[in-house]
Amino acid sequence: MTTDAAARAVAARKIYGRGETAVTALDDVTIGFPRGRFTAIMGPSGSGKSTLMHCAAGLDPLTSGQVYLGDTELSTLSDTALTKLRRERVGFVFQSFNLLPTLTAAENITLPLALAGVEPDRDWIELVTATVGLDDRLGHRPAELSGGQQQRVAVARALATRPDVVFADEPTGNLDSAASAELLGFLRHAVDAFGQTVVMVTHDPAAAEYADAVVRLADGRVAEQRETSGARR
């Protein structure tokens, strides 16, 4: 296992339910997500993609095994410490954008910093915000933005704390192909220009080609790990 993994799972097992209705969602998964790289998680419906992401992000505990963010083993943390870690060291992007409707785009981007009670790094926020490419629309509320624009705001929000990892769950699931390409280009840029680490669940092979590597799950196990062709870089 490489030591430069921003996040990793070791012998991760997740069982939902008990007895006859128990479902093994993760079955002995050991995987690292290298720092400064873009990893796509693929696999059929029910193969454990979301479970792996949720457990790696500290949203859901494992049944056995360990997940680490850097050198921190998440199961050793209290609920308060885990909440703090998620706020300060993890960024999330969801299929459904999840922006706060009453806040402007700019306010949505800096919200995680306000929640974490940390001083914004103004240069970083300016850099990320400039890269979003929304120009004069930063003062607009989400309802006044297209889906693609909203999701770019969501990625900028995920980057605001300069997290160790950004976890994106089907981030292009609600976008048309042009907006998807733009969003994936933005995620790619966050990795190449800012050295961020991105882990993205996707069903779309074209989306996965923006990543450096693809992890394919099947029946809760790692079925394949490969580097992408890099054709889009």
Ligand SMILES: Nc1ncnc2c1ncn2[C@@H]1O[C@H](COP(=O)(O)OP(=O)(O)OP(=O)(O)O)[C@@H](O)[C@H]1O
């Ligand atoms: N909260 C839960 N309670 C019980 N079973 C669950 C729960 N969450 C997931 N599962 C089961 O665990 C398995 C893996 O689910 P998971 O959502 O991780 O798969 P996925 O690969 O992300 O699927 P999809 O592509 O459809 O989102 C599935 O069999 C699912 O039904």
